[in-house]
Amino acid sequence: GGLGPASATWLDRVARANTLLAKAEAHLHGATRAASPIVMLASQVDSVWTDAAALTNEEIGWHMALSQAHLPVDFMLEDEVAQGLLSNPLLERRVLLVMRKHVSRAAWQAIDRWVEDGGVLIIGGGLATHDEFGQYDQGRAEQALYFADEGGAGSETITWTNARGGASFAYSGAWSEVSSVVGTPIALAREGRVVAMRIPRSRGRIYALGLGLGAHYRLPETGCDMDRPATLPQPPSGFSKAMREV
Numbered sequence: 483g484g485l486g487p488a489s490a491t492w493l494d495r496v497a498r499a500n501t502l503l504a505k506a507e508a509h510l511h512g513a514t515r516a517a518s519p520i521v522m523l524a525s526q527v528d529s530v531w532t533d534a535a536a537l538t539n540e541e542i543g544w545h546m547a548l549s550q551a552h553l554p555v556d557f558m559l560e561d562e563v564a565q566g567l568l569s570n571p572l573l574e575r576r577v578l579l580v581m582r583k584h585v586s587r588a589a590w591q592a593i594d595r596w597v598e599d600g601g602v603l604i605i606g607g608g609l610a611t612h613d614e615f616g617q618y619d620q621g622r623a624e625q626a627l628y629f630a631d632e633g634g635a636g637s638e639t640i641t642w643t644n645a646r647g648g649a650s651f652a653y654s655g656a657w658s659e660v661s662s663v664v665g666t667p668i669a670l671a672r673e674g675r676v677v678a679m680r681i682p683r684s685r686g687r688i689y690a691l692g693l694g695l696g697a698h699y700r701l702p703e704t705g706c707d708m709d710r711p712a713t714l715p716q717p718p719s720g721f722s723k724a725m726r727e728v
Contacts, residue, residue, distance in 0.1 A: 518554040519576040521568065523589075526560040527614040528582040540581045540607050543696025547720065555579075564588035568596050576602060581696065583608025590622055598684035606691035609660075627681055628665060628690040633658040640677065640693065642669045642728045651724035654701060658692035665690070699725060 485492075522541060528534055548555050558568060558575075564586060568575050578593065578601060585593075590610065597603050609630050613619050623629055635656040642649050659675045668689070669678035677692040699720025719725070 517573040517575075518556040519574055520548060520553060520555045520579070521558045521575050521577065522555055522579045523563060523582065523585070524557040524559045525582045525585070527586050528584040530614075531584050531612070531616045534582070538581065538607065538697075539700065540694050540696040541579075543694075543699040543720065544579055544581065545696075547696065547699045547726075551726070560586055560589045563592050566592055568592060568601070569599065578603050580605045580610050581607035582610055584612045584614065584616065585610040586614040587619070590619075594625060594683075597686035597688060600685040602687055602689070603683075604689045604691070606694065606696075609690060609692075626683070626688060626690075628660055628662045628679060628688065630658040630660050630690075630692055633671065633675065633677065633692060638671050640669055640671060642678070642724075644668065644727075649724035649727045651722055651728065652719065653693060653698055654719065655694050655698050657694075660690050660692040662690065669693070695720075695725075695728065 522545065525534075525536070529536065545555050562568075567573075568578065569592070575596075578596070580593070580603065590613075593601075593603060605626075609623075609628065611618055611623055611630075613622075633656070636654070638653045638657065640651055640653045642651070653671075657671060657677050659671075660677060660679050662679050662681050665679035665681035665688075667676040667678070668680050669676070669691075671677045671693075679690050681688040681690060699718065701719050
């Protein structure tokens, strides 16, 4: 509240939120939040070996995109995943997002069993290729049947395909080429290089992403400050129709 005129916008938001909560209280009192079928891994070991924070731009972007599509997302600690809570039949977890390079061996084993039983794993941000000791896990890569090679960075036109056709969108950021002996390419960069694949895994499937869709989704097209309440000069680049379709 000490920012002078700039505080007025924030205080108005607080007032509007309080009014909304007051109107909804009678309907929400005593209610509990239903478990979401979509879960994002809350990493506990990746920040030991990298400079990544507890929540990265990639994860924030995915959460924002799904929330704005009215798809709720739950977080599950890496230790909870390792304990098998992902497979709790009462919660019906169907999709797991892992956007980290390092995932503990115990958690990965639990994830792999869950995918084999029918779960859908969306994996990016380094493809979880390393364990809690910072070691590359060759068996893990072979087990998941995908590999990533250094790609590039900068502006790209990404062509994405899905069951309803395809979409092309301008992408800005780093990307890696993804390969798999059994996967199907679903996204291509320049020269036909594959940057995302859909990979069957027993009764489940894996989407291996070599590009930061989440970070790109919340990337402003101009140098405006995303944390300011003022109206943005231009919407974030990910808010395009093609990116929403992806």
